[in-house]
Amino acid sequence: MEQTLIILKPSAINRSLVGDVITRFQRKGLVIAGIKMMQLDEAILREHYAHLVERPFFPTLLRSMMATPVIVMVLRGKDVVAVVRSMTGATNSRVAAPGTIRGDFGMSGQENIIHASDTPENATVEVARFFAPEEVFDYSPATLSATYADDELA
Numbered sequence: 001m002e003q004t005l006i007i008l009k010p011s012a013i014n015r016s017l018v019g020d021v022i023t024r025f026q027r028k029g030l031v032i033a034g035i036k037m038m039q040l041d042e043a044i045l046r047e048h049y050a051h052l053v054e055r056p057f058f059p060t061l062l063r064s065m066m067a068t069p070v071i072v073m074v075l076r077g078k079d080v081v082a083v084v085r086s087m088t089g090a091t092n093s094r095v096a097a098p099g100t101i102r103g104d105f106g107m108s109g110q111e112n113i114i115h116a117s118d119t120p121e122n123a124t125v126e127v128a129r130f131f132a133p134e135e136v137f138d139y140s141p142a143t144l145s146a147t148y149a150d151d152e153l154a
Helices: 010-014 018-028 042-048 058-065 080-088 101-105 120-130
Strands: 002-008 031-038 070-077 114-116
Touching: 002 018, 002 080, 002 120, 010 018, 010 058, 010 070, 018 031, 018 070, 018 080, 018 101, 042 058, 042 120, 070 080, 080 101, 080 114
Parallel strands: none
Antiparallel strands: 002 070, 002 114, 031 070
16 A cells, blocks of 8 residues: 655644544544654755755745644555545645645645645655654554455555
């Protein structure tokens, strides 16, 4: 099964939304393969957001992402990158559709609750950036057979 990286940002931590967001992923049928809390530093953020380092808003992004610890998760499931991206909604929370995480919980483009990998290739890189191999678990919860048809589990 495919996996993706999720970061519950300081805006989710500060607003006590962690349980609500995780519950949505679990109710969808996604498997939490790894989860931990960590304090991000400038080095890892410069690596993670390398494509944004030269943008004028990057210093604001750094301050925002280091405001509190974050929760990083590896989620697993069929087409999980696309599923999670659909669940998170548009980056700017003000235009994110109702029913999405950002649409329901956010009002900001910057303080937008969550990061989710945008491609399976980037997910592989991002998971390796935040998790050691022994921190990601491959198991099948009992609910898997009620979540997927037999041919989808292959």
